Amino acid sequence: MIAMIKKAHFHWLKAEPTLIEEIAACGFFISVTPEVCYRQRDRKLLSHVPIGQLLLETDGPWPFAGPFADVPTPPLLLCHSLREVALFYHQDMKTAANTIVANTKRLYG
Template sequence: MFDAHLHFEAIVSREDGTIDWERAKRLVERWRAGGVRGVLAVSVDRPSSERTLELKERFPDFVFAALGEHPERPSSSEREFWALEELIRTERERISAIGEIGLPYYVGVERKSAVLERLRIFAALGRELDLPLVLHAVYDGAAEALSTLREAAIEKAHFHWLKASDAIVERILDSGYRVSVTPEICYQERARVLARKVRRRGEPILFETDGPWMYEGPFGGRPADPLWLWDVLRCTAEVVGEKEEDLLASADAAFLSLFGSS
């Protein structure tokens, strides 16, 4: 079992921006003991990308590192952005993806236009370096992000926490990109509809927690934990009417095909 989207550095960072290594070690040991083989550790800006690289160095067989700039966060300066771009180039051999990147939903048109330009730069970089992209793009943003990826001839991408129309979901899958389910599948019909659609096409579903995001339903009031993936798997199997072991084998193979070995 792999967690396809986890903000690991956010979970173990202190207020001063340093990593609590004792906590990180305890968590990795607990997750491994619970059957989690690895996590795609995403980043939200240059400082968090650097912490993700530190975690990759300390846990090389567990952490699949992704460096990027979250589209819903305040945009970094031009200097910070290009420093992040250079960091991705420099660390190409140690990272598995560019992410979390994408398009914002909760902002005005002017800022969205600026973030779209940065997404185009990230897409071109992913194409140049042969790195998959990890996307945050929901509703109308999913269609725009999809068009950007196709224009850049991106072959590998993961649309995490996807919320989009049936037509856009079909186009994403037709493009060979992956989607995932979160703990929402245990209590939310929208997530269940997505899972059924993906499996009817015979496509694999990735599993993610987006930890430390806090969900509702049976998970309410607690930061998401990779060990919840087993609940996500169980709920998904019930929703799509398949065996857990078959879904797990498909998800693990898809994760490794997309992000490679750690």
């Protein structure tokens, strides 16, 4: 059945590394939220996802913790997530942003 699926977006995925790797091996997209800025679990997820399959989201409105406690969740929070992603993948923000935008266009057109 999974071979029939051409594109998929795993929204705010919380899964074991082996499942994340299987999803990535299928070429599907996985997104992270601003939690990537302060949760180790979300940073570990990045180590199993090629940047060419990564998407960003705010999932707003959602009450985040950490540095975003009591802060509304507008799209501007994506800048914080992008900074973390760029650091993780050892890229400048512009390169990481271009990749994320290209990923979004490949998935959603």
